[in-house]
Amino acid sequence: xxxxxxxxxxxxxxxxxxxxxxxxxxxxxxxxxxxxxxxxxxxxxxxxxxxxxxxxxxxxxxxxxxxxxxxxxxxxxxxxxxxxxxxxxxxxxxxxxxxxxxxxxxxxxxxxxxxxxxxxxxxxxxxxxxxxxxxxxxxxxxxxxxxxxxxxxxxxxxxxxxxxxxxxxxxxxxxxxxxxxxxxxxxxxxxxxxxxxxxxxxxxxxxxxxxxxxxxxxxxxxxxxxxxxxxxxxxxxxxxxxxx
Amino acid sequence: xxxxxxxxxxxxxxxxxxxxxxxxxxxxxxxxxxxxxxxxxxxxxxxxxxxxxxxxxxxxxxxxxxxxxxxxxxxxxxxxxxxxxxxxxxxxxxxxxxxxxxxxxxxxxxxxxxxxxxxxxxxxxxxxxxxxxxxxxxxxxxxxxxxxxxxxxxxxxxxxxxxxxxxxxxxxxxxxxxxxxxxxxxxxxxxxxxxxxxxxxxxxxxxxxxxxxxxxxxxxxxxxxxxxxxxxxxxxxxxxxxxxxxxxxxxxxxxxxxxxxxxxxxxxxxxxxxxxxxxxxxxxxxxxxxxxxxxxxxxxxxxxxxxxxxxxxxxxxxxxxxxxxxxxxxxxxxxxxxxxxxxxxxxxxxxxxxxxxxxxxxxxxxxxxxxxxxxxxxxxxxxxxxxxxxxxxxxxxxxxxxxxxxxxxxxxxxxxxxxxxxxxxxxxxxxxxxxxxxxxxxxxxxxxxxxxxxxxxxxxxxxxxxxxxxxxxxxxxxxxxxxxxxxxxxxxxxxxxxxxxxxxxxxxxxxxxxxxxxxxxxxxxxxxxxxxxxxxxxxxxxxxxxxxxxxxxxxxxxxxxxxxxxxxxxxxxxxxxxxxxxxxxxxxxxxxxxxxxxxxxxxxxxxxxxxxxxxxxxxxxxxxxxxxxxxxxxxxxxxxxxxxxxxxxxxxxxxxxxxxxxxxxxxxxxxxxxxxxxxxxxxxxxxxxxxxxxxxxxxxxxxxxxxxxxxxxxxxxxxxxxxxxxxxxxxxxxxxxxxxxxxx
Numbered sequence: 001x002x003x004x005x006x007x008x009x010x011x012x013x014x015x016x017x018x019x020x021x022x023x024x025x026x027x028x029x030x031x032x033x034x035x036x037x038x039x040x041x042x043x044x045x046x047x048x049x050x051x052x053x054x055x056x057x058x059x060x061x062x063x064x065x066x067x068x069x070x071x072x073x074x075x076x077x078x079x080x081x082x083x084x085x086x087x088x089x090x091x092x093x094x095x096x097x098x099x100x101x102x103x104x105x106x107x108x109x110x111x112x113x114x115x116x117x118x119x120x121x122x123x124x125x126x127x128x129x130x131x132x133x134x135x136x137x138x139x140x141x142x143x144x145x146x147x148x149x150x151x152x153x154x155x156x157x158x159x160x161x162x163x164x165x166x167x168x169x170x171x172x173x174x175x176x177x178x179x180x181x182x183x184x185x186x187x188x189x190x191x192x193x194x195x196x197x198x199x200x201x202x203x204x205x206x207x208x209x210x211x212x213x214x215x216x217x218x219x220x221x222x223x224x225x226x227x228x229x230x231x232x233x234x235x236x237x238x239x240x241x242x243x244x
Numbered sequence: 245x246x247x248x249x250x251x252x253x254x255x256x257x258x259x260x261x262x263x264x265x266x267x268x269x270x271x272x273x274x275x276x277x278x279x280x281x282x283x284x285x286x287x288x289x290x291x292x293x294x295x296x297x298x299x300x301x302x303x304x305x306x307x308x309x310x311x312x313x314x315x316x317x318x319x320x321x322x323x324x325x326x327x328x329x330x331x332x333x334x335x336x337x338x339x340x341x342x343x344x345x346x347x348x349x350x351x352x353x354x355x356x357x358x359x360x361x362x363x364x365x366x367x368x369x370x371x372x373x374x375x376x377x378x379x380x381x382x383x384x385x386x387x388x389x390x391x392x393x394x395x396x397x398x399x400x401x402x403x404x405x406x407x408x409x410x411x412x413x414x415x416x417x418x419x420x421x422x423x424x425x426x427x428x429x430x431x432x433x434x435x436x437x438x439x440x441x442x443x444x445x446x447x448x449x450x451x452x453x454x455x456x457x458x459x460x461x462x463x464x465x466x467x468x469x470x471x472x473x474x475x476x477x478x479x480x481x482x483x484x485x486x487x488x489x490x491x492x493x494x495x496x497x498x499x500x501x502x503x504x505x506x507x508x509x510x511x512x513x514x515x516x517x518x519x520x521x522x523x524x525x526x527x528x529x530x531x532x533x534x535x536x537x538x539x540x541x542x543x544x545x546x547x548x549x550x551x552x553x554x555x556x557x558x559x560x561x562x563x564x565x566x567x568x569x570x571x572x573x574x575x576x577x578x579x580x581x582x583x584x585x586x587x588x589x590x591x592x593x594x595x596x597x598x599x600x601x602x603x604x605x606x607x608x609x610x611x612x613x614x615x616x617x618x619x620x621x622x623x624x625x626x627x628x629x630x631x632x633x634x635x636x637x638x639x640x641x642x643x644x645x646x647x648x649x650x651x652x653x654x655x656x657x658x659x660x661x662x663x664x665x666x667x668x669x670x671x672x673x674x675x676x677x678x679x680x681x682x683x684x685x686x687x688x689x690x691x692x693x694x695x696x697x698x699x700x701x702x703x704x705x706x707x708x709x710x711x712x713x714x715x716x717x718x719x720x721x722x723x724x725x726x727x728x729x730x731x732x733x734x735x736x737x738x739x740x741x742x743x744x745x746x747x748x749x750x751x752x753x754x755x756x757x758x759x760x761x762x763x764x765x766x767x768x769x770x771x772x773x774x775x776x777x778x779x780x781x782x783x784x785x786x787x788x789x790x791x792x793x794x795x796x797x798x799x800x801x802x803x804x805x806x807x808x809x810x811x812x813x814x815x816x817x818x819x820x821x822x823x824x825x826x827x828x829x830x831x832x833x834x835x836x837x838x839x840x841x842x843x844x845x846x847x848x849x850x851x852x853x854x855x856x857x858x859x860x861x862x863x864x865x866x867x868x869x870x871x872x873x874x875x876x877x878x879x880x881x882x883x884x885x886x887x888x889x890x891x892x893x894x895x896x897x898x899x900x901x902x903x904x905x906x907x908x909x910x911x912x913x914x915x916x917x918x919x920x921x922x923x924x925x926x927x928x929x930x931x932x933x934x935x936x937x938x939x940x941x942x943x944x945x946x947x948x949x950x951x952x953x954x955x956x957x958x959x960x961x962x963x964x965x966x967x968x969x970x971x972x973x974x975x976x977x978x979x980x981x982x983x984x985x986x987x988x
Binding site for chain 2: 071076077080081084092093101105106109
C-alpha cells in the first residue's frame with residue numbers, strides 16, 4: 001500500500017481540463033519526481049493533493065484512508081506538508097518565527113516531539129538557515145525564502161513532503177546542499193514528491209519519476225527509463241525530436 | 245454547497261414565518277394589498293438595483309468594492325436639489341448635469357487619483373480608503389448644504405399618476421422602474437456587445453494579459469468608475485423624494501445595495517437584480533402587513549442586514565487563494581519589548597498626571613473621551629493590525645458592552661463586572677465572524693458593517709435595551725473595591741492605567757504563539773492551512789477577542805458619558821474609530837492612542853476655530869486621513885516612532901537605520917555602486933546627473949518609458965528586480981512582486 005495515492009484525478013476549470021485521470025503514488029523513504037512542460041498540471045495536482053482545490057473527479061488516499069473530502073489543515077495534521085512554487089512564506093515574520101508557527105501548530109495534534117522552540121532550532125540547523133533565522137523573510141532573496149518554506153513544512157512533522165520547484169532561485173552550491181538534505185530526509189523515512197524543472201537535479205535525486213503532459217501521466221519509471229521513453233521525448237522535444 | 249443554500253433558505257423562510265406570525269398587523273390579505281406590495285416593492289427594487297449594479301460593475305472590473313457608492317449618491321441628490329430646486333434649472337437639465345457630467349467626472353477623478361494606486365494593495369487598505377471616501381462625501385455634503393435648513397425634492401410630475409385597479413401608480417414610480425430597466429439593458433449591451441464591455445470583462449480575469457492584448461486598463465477602470473458613480477447619483481436622485489432628505493439617510497441605503505450585491509456573489513448582475521427584488525418586496529411587505537409597534541421602530545432598516553447574513557450563510561466556502569502574497573517587505577520588523585511598553589505607559593501616566601492638574605471640566609471630558617476611544621480602538625490591534633481582518637462594528641460591540649454592564653452591574657457599577665462583560669461580548673464577536681470567515685475577507689467587512697447597522701436599528705432602539713422613558717440609560721460612577729471614581733481627574737487616570745495594562749498585554753500577546761499565528765494568517769492563509777492551522781477557527785477566535793476588548797471599552801465609554809442612548813451607536817459614528825486606527829498603523833498597539841487623541845483634536849480644532857470648513861471635521865478628518873493611506877500604508881505612529889526611537893539610548897539599531905537612509909539620499913559616488921549602496925532606478929538617475937550624461941532627467945517618471953530594459957536589469961540589492969517601473973510611482977504601495985526576480 002502506497003503512503004500517498006492520487007487516483008484518477010480529473011480537474012476541470014470551466015472549459016479547461018487541467019488534469020485527466022492523473023494517478024500518482026508515493027512510497028515512504030522514496031523521492032518521487034513529477035516533471036512535465038509548463039502548464040502540464042503539476043501544481044494543480046499538488047493543490048488537489050493538499051486540499052486547496054477540490055478535484056472534479058478522483059480520490060486522494062493517505063495510508064489507505066480516503067482524504068478527498070478533508071480540509072487543508074486536517075490533511076496537514078495527518079502528515080501532508082508542502083512548499084509553494086510562488087512563495088507563500090509569512091513575509092512579516094522572521095525565518096525562525098515562520099518555522100516556529102508551524103512547530104507550535106503541530107503541538108495542537110502531536111505532543112510527542114520536542115518543545116517547539118527546540119524543534120525549530122534543530123530544523124533551522126538542518127536546513128542550513130540558522131544564520132538568517134532572525135531576518136524578516138520578506139527581505140530575504142527568493143531562494144533563501146524557499147528554504148524557509150522547506151523548514152516550515154518540515155516543522156509540521158510530515159509523513160510526505162511536497163516540494164514545488166524547490167531549487168528555483170537557488171545557486172549551484174545551494175542546490176547541491178538541498179539535494180543532500182533531501183537525501184537525508186528520505187533516508188530517515190520521509191516520502192518526498194517534488195516538481196522540478198532542473199533536469200540534472202531531478203534525474204540525480206529521484207527514485208521514481210512521473211511525467212505529466214497536458215494533464216495526463218504519459219510515463220512512469222526510474223530516471224533512466226523515463227529519459228528513454230518516446231512519449232516523454234515527444235512531449236519535451238516535439239514529435240520530430242522523438243523520431244530522431 | 246447545496247446544503248448551505250438549503251439551510252439558508254430554510255432559515256430565512258422560518259424567520260419570515262415567525263416574524264409574520266408574531267407581528268402580523270391584522271390587515272386582510274386582499275388582491276389589492278398584494279398588488280400594492282408588489283408595485284411598491286418593484287419601485288424600491290429599481291432604485292436599489294442602480295446602487296447595486298454600480299457597485300458590482302466597479303468591483304468586477306477593478307477589484308475594489310466602493311463603500312462610498314451611497315455617499316456619492318447623497319452628494320448627487322443634494323447637487324440635484326441645488327440645481328433644480330434652489331437655482332431653478334429644469335428637471336432634465338439638472339439630472340443630465342449631475343448624472344451625465346459631474347458624477348462620471350467624480351468617478352474618473354477618483355480612479356486616476358486614488359483607485360489605480362490601490363491595485364494590489366492589502367484588503368484592509370482598500371476598504372479603509374473607500375470607507376474614508378464615504379465619510380469625506382458625507383462630510384462635504386453636510387458642509388455645503390447645512391442640515392439646519394429643511395430641504396426636499398418633489399417626485400417627478402408629483403402627484404400625478406395612473407390607476408392600476410384600486411392603486412395609483414405615480415409617474416415617478418413608473419419612470420423609476422423604466423429607468424432601472426433601461427440601465428439593466430444598457431449594461432447588458434455594454435458588457436456583452438461592445439468592445440469596451442468585452443475589454444472590461446477581460447480585465448477582470450487578468451489585467452496584465454488584457455493589457456498585452458491591446459486593452460487599456462486605465463481607460464477601462466475609469467469607465468467603470470464613471471458608470472458606478474453615475475448610477476449612484478441617479479439612484480440618489482430617484483430615491484430622494486420618497487425618503488428623509490439628509491446625507492446620512494441617503495448614504496445608509498447602501499447597506500441594502502451591499503446585501504443585493506452579496507446575493508449576486510459580488511459578480512452576477514442578474515442575481516444582484518433578483519436580490520434587489522427580494523429586498524424591495526420584503527420591505528413593501530413589511531410596511532403593508534407587519535406592525536412591530538414600539539419594539540422595533542426601525543424594522544424596515546433591518547431587512548438588508550438580516551438578508552445579508554442569510555446570504556453569507558448560503559454562499560459556498562471560498563477557496564484559499566494562492567499567489568496573492570505581497571513580497572516586498574522592505575524592512576525588518578522589530579518587536580516592542582514588554583518593558584519598553586511598560587516604560588512608555590508609565591511616561592504616559594506621568595504626563596497625564598502632571599498635566600491634568602487644574603484642568604477644567606471640558607478639557608477633562610475631552611481627554612476622557614480620548615482615553616476610552618483609545619481603549620475601544622485597541623480591540624482592532626490583534627484583529628486588523630495582526631490578523632488583517634476587518635471589523636466595522638467596534639462601536640456596536642461597545643454598545644453591547646454598555647448594555648451588559650448596566651444590566652449586570654446596575655447602579656453598583658462595580659468595575660469587576662467589566663471582565664464578565666468582556667467574556668460575554670466574545671461570543672457575539674464569534675457569532676458575527678463565524679459565517680463570514682468561510683468567505684473572502686471582504687465579506688467579513690460587509691458582514692460587520694451589516695451587523696453594526698442591524699444593531700443600531702434593531703437592538704439599541706428596543707425599549708428594553710436602554711430602559712428609561714427617554715430612551716437613555718444612566719450609568720453610575722465606577723466603583724472598584726469599594727472606592728468610587730466620582731472625581732473626574734481620578735477617573736481619567738484610572739482610564740490611562742486600564743489602557744496601559746491592555747496595551748502591555750497586547751505587546752506580550754504579539755510575541756506569543758497567538759500573535760505569530762495571526763500575523764501568519766494575514767501573510768498567507770493558504771500556507772497557514774497547509775501547516776495545520778485551522779483558518780476559520782483562528783479567525784473566529786481573534787474576532788471574539790476583539791469583541792471582548794471593544795465591549796470592555798464600551799462599558800467604560802458608557803460610564804464615562806454617564807448616559808447613552810441608541811443614537812450613540814449609529815454605524816456612521818463607529819467608522820472614524822476604524823479609519824483612525826488604520827491611519828495610525830494599527831499593527832502597533834500605540835496607534836490606538838493616536839486614534840483617541842486625533843478624535844479629540846478634531847473636536848478641539850472644530851470648537852476653537854469656528855470656520856465653516858471645520859464644521860464636519862470629526863467626520864471629514866478621519867475620512868481624508870484614510871484616503872491618504874493610498875500614499876502611506878504603514879501608518880502614522882510608525883513614522884513618528886522612527887524619529888523618536890533614535891533618541892532612546894538602547895535603540896542603536898534605529899540610529900543606524902536612519903543614518904543608512906540619510907546616506908541613500910546624497911548622490912552616489914561611482915565607487916559606491918553595488919558595494920555600499922543598492923543599485924536602483926534612483927541611483928541610475930542620480931548617477932546620470934553626477935556624470936552629466938543627460939541633462940533633462942528631472943522627472944524620474946519619464947525613465948521607465950524609454951529605458952525599461954536597462955532599468956529592469958538592476959535589482960535593489962535584495963534580489964528583487966525593480967520591474968522597470970519608475971520609482972515610487974505607487975507612492976509606497978506594495979506592488980505585488982512580478983516574475984523575474986533574479987537571485988543576486
